Amino acid sequence: MxxxxxxxxxxxxxxxxxxxxxxxxxxxxxGDGMQLTGGQFTLSSALAGNDFxxxxxxxxxIRAPQGTTFGVSAxxxxxGSSDIETAGxxxxxxxxxxxxxxxxxxxxxxxGGLVIADTGEFGARNLAKAGYTVSPIDDNSLxxxxxxxxxxxxxxxxxxxxxxxxxKEALRCKNMWTLGLSLWMFDRDRxxxxxxxxxxxxxxxxxxxxxxxxxxxxxxxxxTAEIGGALRQWTVDPASVEPxxxxxxxxxxxxxxxxxxxxxxxxxxxxxxSYPITPASPVLHALARLKEFGVTSFQAEDEIAAVxxxxxxxxxxxxxxTSSSGPGIALKGEALGLAIMTELPLVxxxxxxxxxxxxLPTKTEQSDLYQAIYGRNGDAPMVVLSTSSPTDCxxxxxxxxxxxxxxxxxxxxxxxxxxxxxxxxWLVPDMADYExxxxxxxxxxxxxxxxxxxxxxxxxxxRVWVKPGTPGLTHRIGGIEKGFSTGNINYEAANHQKMTxxxxxxxxxxxxxxxxxxxxxxxxxxxxxxxxWGSTYGPIRKAVESARAKGLDVSHVHIRYxxxxxxxxxxxxxSFDKVLVPEMNTGQLKTVLRDQYLVDAKPLNKVxxxxxxxxxxxxxxxxxLARKG
Amino acid sequence: MNDMTAITIPDGSKPDHWATDQEVRWCPGCGDxxxxxxxxxxxxxxxxxxxxxxxxxxIGCSSRFPYYMETYGFxxxxxxxxxxxxxxxxxxxxxDVWIITGDGDGLSIGGNHMLHLLRRNLDVQVxxxxxxxxxxxxxxxxxxxxxxxxxxxxxxxxVDQPVNPCAFALGAGARFIARGIDxxxxxxxxxxxxxHAHKGASFVEIFQNCIVYNEDVFAAFTDKKNAGPKQIxxxxxxxxxxxxxxKGLRLVPGQLALEVIDIVDGDISGVLVxxxxxxxxxxxxLELPFGDFPMVLGVIYQDPKPSFEAQVTAQNHSVAAxxxxxxxxxxxxxxxxxxxxxxxxxx
Numbered sequence: 001m002x003x004x005x006x007x008x009x010x011x012x013x014x015x016x017x018x019x020x021x022x023x024x025x026x027x028x029x030x031g032d033g034m035q036l037t038g039g040q041f042t043l044s045s046a047l048a049g050n051d052f053x054x055x056x057x058x059x060x061x062i063r064a065p066q067g068t069t070f071g072v073s074a075x076x077x078x079x080g081s082s083d084i085e086t087a088g089x090x091x092x093x094x095x096x097x098x099x100x101x102x103x104x105x106x107x108x109x110x111x112g113g114l115v116i117a118d119t120g121e122f123g124a125r126n127l128a129k130a131g132y133t134v135s136p137i138d139d140n141s142l143x144x145x146x147x148x149x150x151x152x153x154x155x156x157x158x159x160x161x162x163x164x165x166x167x168k169e170a171l172r173c174k175n176m177w178t179l180g181l182s183l184w185m186f187d188r189d190r191x192x193x194x195x196x197x198x199x200x201x202x203x204x205x206x207x208x209x210x211x212x213x214x215x216x217x218x219x220x221x222x223x224t225a226e227i228g229g230a231l232r233q234w235t236v237d238p239a240s241v242e243p244x245x246x247x248x249x250x251x252x253x254x255x256x257x258x259x260x261x262x263x264x265x266x267x268x269x270x271x272x273x274s275y276p277i278t279p280a281s282p283v284l285h286a287l288a289r290l291k292e293f294g295v296t297s298f299q300a301e302d303e304i305a306a307v308x309x310x311x312x313x314x315x316x317x318x319x320x321x322t323s324s325s326g327p328g329i330a331l332k333g334e335a336l337g338l339a340i341m342t343e344l345p346l347v348x349x350x351x352x353x354x355x356x357x358x359x360l361p362t363k364t365e366q367s368d369l370y371q372a373i374y375g376r377n378g379d380a381p382m383v384v385l386s387t388s389s390p391t392d393c394x395x396x397x398x399x400x401x402x403x404x405x406x407x408x409x410x411x412x413x414x415x416x417x418x419x420x421x422x423x424x425x426w427l428v429p430d431m432a433d434y435e436x437x438x439x440x441x442x443x444x445x446x447x448x449x450x451x452x453x454x455x456x457x458x459x460x461x462x463r464v465w466v467k468p469g470t471p472g473l474t475h476r477i478g479g480i481e482k483g484f485s486t487g488n489i490n491y492e493a494a495n496h497q498k499m500t501x502x503x504x505x506x507x508x509x510x511x512x513x514x515x516x517x518x519x520x521x522x523x524x525x526x527x528x529x530x531x532x533w534g535s536t537y538g539p540i541r542k543a544v545e546s547a548r549a550k551g552l553d554v555s556h557v558h559i560r561y562x563x564x565x566x567x568x569x570x571x572x573x574x575s576f577d578k579v580l581v582p583e584m585n586t587g588q589l590k591t592v593l594r595d596q597y598l599v600d601a602k603p604l605n606k607v608x609x610x611x612x613x614x615x616x617x618x619x620x621x622x623x624x625l626a627r628k629g
Numbered sequence: 630m631n632d633m634t635a636i637t638i639p640d641g642s643k644p645d646h647w648a649t650d651q652e653v654r655w656c657p658g659c660g661d662x663x664x665x666x667x668x669x670x671x672x673x674x675x676x677x678x679x680x681x682x683x684x685x686x687x688i689g690c691s692s693r694f695p696y697y698m699e700t701y702g703f704x705x706x707x708x709x710x711x712x713x714x715x716x717x718x719x720x721x722x723x724x725d726v727w728i729i730t731g732d733g734d735g736l737s738i739g740g741n742h743m744l745h746l747l748r749r750n751l752d753v754q755v756x757x758x759x760x761x762x763x764x765x766x767x768x769x770x771x772x773x774x775x776x777x778x779x780x781x782x783x784x785x786x787x788v789d790q791p792v793n794p795c796a797f798a799l800g801a802g803a804r805f806i807a808r809g810i811d812x813x814x815x816x817x818x819x820x821x822x823x824x825h826a827h828k829g830a831s832f833v834e835i836f837q838n839c840i841v842y843n844e845d846v847f848a849a850f851t852d853k854k855n856a857g858p859k860q861i862x863x864x865x866x867x868x869x870x871x872x873x874x875x876k877g878l879r880l881v882p883g884q885l886a887l888e889v890i891d892i893v894d895g896d897i898s899g900v901l902v903x904x905x906x907x908x909x910x911x912x913x914x915l916e917l918p919f920g921d922f923p924m925v926l927g928v929i930y931q932d933p934k935p936s937f938e939a940q941v942t943a944q945n946h947s948v949a950a951x952x953x954x955x956x957x958x959x960x961x962x963x964x965x966x967x968x969x970x971x972x973x974x975x976x
Contacts, residue, residue, distance in 0.1 A: 049966075243970050244968060245961060245965060247962075247964060247966075248964050248965075257959065260959070273716060291945045291949045292948070298715070300712065305742055308716065309716035312685075312714060316716065335706060338706050394960075428965075469701075469724060471680045474699055476695050476698075476701075476703070478696075478703060480704065489696065
């Protein structure tokens with residue numbers, strides 16, 4: 001078999017086979033199993049004790065036409081012995097299963113990085129589909145990188161020959177061959193992967209054996225091929241992390257578990273009303289399986305029915321939850337107004353994606369902040385929280401439940417497609433360390449006079465929560481403006497003023513019941529503060545860390561509570577000379593901060609459907625500090 | 630300290646236990662008053678309690694209904710009452726849930742929810758007040774308005790084909806379908822009782838006279854003089870006769886079609902006997918063209934199947950059976966490893 005090795009890379013990159021961290025990207029056809037391969041590789045990193053962060057990046061089409069650039073599915077994992085906060089700016093290693101995968105991904109590769117390509121897929125047809133006239137392996141166009149090109153397809157066919165699979169099925173084992181080679185490169189234990197394959201194909205032992213043979217063959221290839229140079233083993237030490245029990249978890253899983261934990265801490269059953277939508281569906285899938293935890297999941301006929309059913313469940317005394325993405329949240333808008341008007345608890349999860357309209361269903365963006373804070377008819381305030389990483393989702397989901405039931409208000413929880421699908425190691429907490437916040441339903445029948453369903457706690461302004469079925473407290477609620485405590489229809493001018501003020505004050509007052517804004521790095525009163533929210537946490541943190549290491553006076557503030565904002569935030573931001581706000585939108589938090597605090601917040605915007613690179617934020621920090629004024 | 634007055638909670642045994650202190654705000658003479666009265670008369674006979682009863686409505690004249698019922702009530706948003714009611718009933722199946730809606734609310738903006746509520750067979754009663762017009766928005770044509778209806782939004786007459794609510798319900802998979810008239814105070818409580826007794830979604834269309842925007846649109850069969858020849862009240866197991874027993878419905882010999890025949894000397898041979906479980910017959914009755922045929926009224930279809938919330942609850946219980954709800958164990962599932970002090974690792 002032909003083995004081509006071009007080892008003429010530029011020497012711009014650190015070349016060590018004992019790096020702190022390595023970024024590997026697997027890229028192939030959407031049917032090539034790259035997400036699976038990446039996921040299993042990540043697991044092997046976890047088991048090797050590395051810290052890691054992943055970035056699955058796949059097309060909206062389930063099986064786009066084979067070999068096309070728009071059908072390329074990629075999975076990037078950054079793993080290392082140091083603190084890993086992002087999936088990495090630039091891959092060190094790119095595994096390209098076909099020309100289209102090479103074409104769409106190689107530009108991201110670090111100069112000097114390693115490309116492993118399957119020449120078995122580099123026939124004229126696939127080259128043409130990817131838009132190559134000449135094979136890039138042969139025309140020196142990959143000279144900036146090291147290229148290891150060999151016929152993985154043929155090697156796989158050879159390895160699985162004994163199992164008598166058809167050609168198509170046999171080629172499906174390519175991803176395991178590649179995984180085997182990757183495991184060798186990073187000196188990983190194959191045993192857990194073999195066990196996983198045996199379990200996955202328990203009903204079809206031949207397929208299990210074939211895949212294991214491919215995995216072993218890929219591993220053996222690394223060991224015996226003696227290509228030298230580029231193909232060599234790297235050692236990545238375990239990260240020194242807090243001792244404890246860890247698991248890998250995606251944002252979608254973490255958020256679902258947090259909702260269940262929150263409901264339990266509140267002493268409520270959980271009702272999820274949801275409609276399938278990318279990238280929010282993992283929450284529906286996860287909660288649908290947890291019936292023993294008092295979870296009822298309801299796949300509604302549409303987004304509106306999903307939120308309305310959740311409101312109905314909250315009205316009846318459960319914790320109503322609905323989960324969607326931007327377009328679905330838009331459809332829910334009127335019902336959110338109803339939940340605000342009827343002052344019922346409701347948790348609304350928005351796994352944001354690129355917009356507007358259908359936008360980029362599988363790509364990440366954080367452009368629904370305006371929608372979350374302002375996106376309803378009338379003066380309709382609700383609580384807005386955001387999650388900054390897959391593991392953070394757990395605690396934020398609990399917090400969303402707490403605020404919702406303690407203040408009788410809908411809470412919007414903003415996560416995004418990147419967080420939903422990305423995985424991180426999670427130091428699993430002990431639920432005994434969480435303080436419960438049991439809900440007390442109102443049951444007391446007034447000794448005289450009518451029961452007033454809008455009677456309020458004088459401090460928090462929250463109204464009472466009465467479950468239908470409670471004797472003596474029958475009452476009516478609805479979307480029409482109501483009398484201050486009676487809840488009866490009331491169109492009077494002064495009453496509407498009072499009710500609008502009350503709904504607003506109730507939400508703003510929650511600022512007294514949330515933590516003050518902390519500073520992630522640095523201290524108040526410096527030259528520059530970088531303010532973020534959501535999944536930009538990783539790149540901002542790393543960029544600020546790096547800038548501070550260079551001696552720059554820069555701090556990082558990351559906002560979890562987006563509405564109401566923490567009480568001290570205004571003073572904190574004003575203590576800095578400059579405020580820089582990186583966001584994956586056109587400047588939404590920047591506008592909110594300017595509006596709320598009259599601070600001269602400067603935007604740094606990116607809406608490419610891809611997360612920020614650390615370097616992009618570092619460059620902006622440098623530019624902002626250099627800017628006069 | 631004075632003696633505390635004992636708190637008495639109305640037990641729902643009298644119609645006035647079901648009336649609120651709120652001033653009813655429908656137009657004087659509106660058919661809704663009659664329906665409200667019929668419902669308040671029915672509730673004591675059902676034997677349920679006000680606190681276990683929930684009225685859910687959407688938006689429109691009819692949807693003000695819950696404010697006048699001394700029960701739990703939720704006046705929601707336009708078209709969404711079926712969706713809200715689904716959450717209420719799934720969260721607490723013990724509640725007796727009634728949905729009040731209209732032709733615009735239930736069949737236009739909320740048509741999709743109605744379809745799915747009926748096919749899922751949620752155990753609720755749906756009372757759809759059909760007046761063939763949008764009343765609360767001042768008189769536009771509705772999805773049940775007949776072709777040629779002149780209204781502010783259709784000044785030259787509507788051109789779109791109206792929907793037949795009961796035929797829609799049958800197509801959607803409803804297992805209980807009935808028709809009534811707002812003023813039919815004798816029959817309405819009987820229909821409501823049957824709807825309540827039915828396990829699963831009960832769909833009741835009530836012809837309701839909007840005296841302001843569509844007065845007398847149903848007069849061709851609701852006027853006293855027309856009641857005999859133009860109304861046929863069907864009953865399971867009884868012959869399909871009307872007009873004081875002088876007319877009946879039978880199959881046209883050799884065809885799958887109905888015809889009206891005169892009954893002479895009480896000879897009802899050939900007249901069809903109503904079978905409320907016969908979907909084919911029901912379909913024909915629901916779609917009989919009015920004019921040549923009378924309006925078919927009463928409980929027309931009833932063929933129960935297990936209700937949605939009963940099946941959801943059963944599955945929740947069976948899947949959860951034998952499993953321990955251990956949250957700490959749950960969050961520890963999946964691919965895991967332990968980091969010891971010396972930073973060594975194992976699965």
